[in-house]
Amino acid sequence: MKRIVVFVLIALLACQFLFAGGKAESAGGEKEIVIGVFEPQTGENGGGGFQEVLGIRYANKVYPTVTVGGETYKVRLVEADNKSDKTEAVTAAQSLISSGASVIIGSYGSGVSIAAGDIFLDNQVPAIGASCTNPQVTFGNDYYFRVCFLDPFQGTVMANYAWQEGAKKAAVITQLGDDYSSGLGNFFKRAFLQLGGNVVSEQQFQTNTTDFKSILTNIKAANPDVIFAPSSIATAPLIIKQARELGITAKIMAGDTWENSSIIENAGASAEGVVLSTFFDDADPATEEAAKFITGFKSYLVENKQPDIIPAVSALGYDAYLVALEAIKAANSTKGPAIRDALVDVSVEGVTGKIVFDENGDADKDLAFIKVVKDGQFKFLKTVSVL
Amino acid sequence: MSITTFLQHCLTGISLGGAYGLIAIGYTLVYGILRLINFAHGDIFMMAGYFMIFALASFPWPIAIVITLVITTVMGVVIERLAYKPLRSSPRMSIMISAIGVSYLLQNLATYLFTAIPRGYPEIPLLKRIFRIGELSASLVTLMTPVLTIILVALLILLVNKTKTGMAMRAASKDFETAKLMGININRVITVTFAIGSLLAGIGSILYFTDRMSVTPFSGTLPGLKCFVAAVFGGIGNIPGAVIGGFFIGIVETLLVALGYSTFSDAFTFLLLIVMLLVKPTGLFGEKTVEKV
Numbered sequence: 001m002k003r004i005v006v007f008v009l010i011a012l013l014a015c016q017f018l019f020a021g022g023k024a025e026s027a028g029g030e031k032e033i034v035i036g037v038f039e040p041q042t043g044e045n046g047g048g049g050f051q052e053v054l055g056i057r058y059a060n061k062v063y064p065t066v067t068v069g070g071e072t073y074k075v076r077l078v079e080a081d082n083k084s085d086k087t088e089a090v091t092a093a094q095s096l097i098s099s100g101a102s103v104i105i106g107s108y109g110s111g112v113s114i115a116a117g118d119i120f121l122d123n124q125v126p127a128i129g130a131s132c133t134n135p136q137v138t139f140g141n142d143y144y145f146r147v148c149f150l151d152p153f154q155g156t157v158m159a160n161y162a163w164q165e166g167a168k169k170a171a172v173i174t175q176l177g178d179d180y181s182s183g184l185g186n187f188f189k190r191a192f193l194q195l196g197g198n199v200v201s202e203q204q205f206q207t208n209t210t211d212f213k214s215i216l217t218n219i220k221a222a223n224p225d226v227i228f229a230p231s232s233i234a235t236a237p238l239i240i241k242q243a244r245e246l247g248i249t250a251k252i253m254a255g256d257t258w259e260n261s262s263i264i265e266n267a268g269a270s271a272e273g274v275v276l277s278t279f280f281d282d283a284d285p286a287t288e289e290a291a292k293f294i295t296g297f298k299s300y301l302v303e304n305k306q307p308d309i310i311p312a313v314s315a316l317g318y319d320a321y322l323v324a325l326e327a328i329k330a331a332n333s334t335k336g337p338a339i340r341d342a343l344v345d346v347s348v349e350g351v352t353g354k355i356v357f358d359e360n361g362d363a364d365k366d367l368a369f370i371k372v373v374k375d376g377q378f379k380f381l382k383t384v385s386v387l
Numbered sequence: 388m389s390i391t392t393f394l395q396h397c398l399t400g401i402s403l404g405g406a407y408g409l410i411a412i413g414y415t416l417v418y419g420i421l422r423l424i425n426f427a428h429g430d431i432f433m434m435a436g437y438f439m440i441f442a443l444a445s446f447p448w449p450i451a452i453v454i455t456l457v458i459t460t461v462m463g464v465v466i467e468r469l470a471y472k473p474l475r476s477s478p479r480m481s482i483m484i485s486a487i488g489v490s491y492l493l494q495n496l497a498t499y500l501f502t503a504i505p506r507g508y509p510e511i512p513l514l515k516r517i518f519r520i521g522e523l524s525a526s527l528v529t530l531m532t533p534v535l536t537i538i539l540v541a542l543l544i545l546l547v548n549k550t551k552t553g554m555a556m557r558a559a560s561k562d563f564e565t566a567k568l569m570g571i572n573i574n575r576v577i578t579v580t581f582a583i584g585s586l587l588a589g590i591g592s593i594l595y596f597t598d599r600m601s602v603t604p605f606s607g608t609l610p611g612l613k614c615f616v617a618a619v620f621g622g623i624g625n626i627p628g629a630v631i632g633g634f635f636i637g638i639v640e641t642l643l644v645a646l647g648y649s650t651f652s653d654a655f656t657f658l659l660l661i662v663m664l665l666v667k668p669t670g671l672f673g674e675k676t677v678e679k680v
Contacts, residue, residue: 043605046503176650204649208609210599213399214644221392234505234603241600245517246395247524266507266601 036101043084055317110134155187167225237266319350404637405536408630409591410614413584419624429611430493435592436602463585497604622673
């Protein structure tokens, strides 16, 4: 009896090896290509990362297959959680590589993308960033592309906006060791100084800080016209509320991360008047794909128990997936280097506009949407293009 | 730095310190009796935040506060029963590892149930009323936190020194085995200890989050660690010491940030821990340990 059990177990184990062998061959005999989703789903950026993942999952639902060499491949998403942490990011990236991903999408948060960039490069697997805006992500890395605009552009846009609104004195709050926050803060500062403005106070805070009263008290003493505070979704409502509580009346501004309904929900009436720049406006679909996406994705959000306001990062996640599929199709291959070469020349009508890559692998985008919080909602204010 | 700015910083620091003090008591009480560092304490504090969010969604605030405190207290006691009691006779290391396990369990449970997106902490209008004294401005909760902390600590010290339960607690902390032999119901003492610790963490949570308005599954980690340092600084096992440690850390941290050294504000707390352990391991007011033969 015992011997039979052992025999059966060995046979089962052997079967497992059989199935594990064929990478592109799934159990049903259907061909399969893997797209890796490299996003934070927990940790500081877990909330925003999840919204980006939803956009990618939805895109996979809409376009579940791709044709390579005349054969239909099923696209399988493999998700790895980089936990908003640079060390974890490396582990997550490696696990995606070993799962046989042909293309990687992600990540939300520039720091983790920079940390994992070399792994994608060394393994020759192209990565497409959705919303990582720091220039360092794609710079000098032939295998990293991105579908959003960059921080130097975003910082300039916000500085110009502040200047046009008559602000002369600005305060900047950034997060220590966060490439997105400190990068964007610096670009804003540079642009604002060039315009002739004055940065009266520069404050920094640690990751996971919840008490901003001391830095805000310092800012209050400097009496600025605007406060520029690029930071994570978790931080935003705290800064906004505590600033208002201390009696600071200056206009508060930030970058793309702040376009998230949870900020308004958490900051309540204090969020009124907050200004931010973003990638996408669902009231004004830029392309045909966008119109289709807006209606379809809203009901998908409701299915997933999320508020039916489309976050810009979801739209970018969707676009990154479209770009990946297009490149696979154009390369007519499931191999990383071939897809990478195809990405260079790819052109896609995405949800956030037309996407073509420049020599750095950055999407050629020169349009930002400025939104303001009014009556508890993000209201479109104007589009700004610089250069 | 002008005088008003300085006073504003002090107010922030004292208020933060008060909340730290309340949480630090939880560490100190449990350590005093079980010689256990309850690593899950910071996460109990975080869970209390979530309980309050849900309680306030369906009840008026006075009832919601009571519900939150009751659930938090029960949770603390249940954790002790399930995760620590079965290990009481095992080596001390096992029970500490169990505490770390509970901490991760609570964090991941919260991530699973409530997602990692920060939840807004509901406002209690009365506590949020803003007072302005000249240029200073502070909400009622900021002013109330240190006062309430001191009152609660005074009550706790009375309880420990004047009541029968308190006497039992002191006996258990002096000598666990002998206390048992003298007929003290040790299980009851431990339950009461965890109940008080969790209750204070619950109160601390309400004060802390009303001022800082957003809860994530990881909200408890850093305050928890800092309060542990506060407890060690004041001499772990010593109640007034923990509160003084809490106030000290809160104020110094705030002033460091105010002076522009936010890079070092967290580092300072842990540097303090290292220095304290090297120079005076028993803490400021800690009892001298005598090796028994």
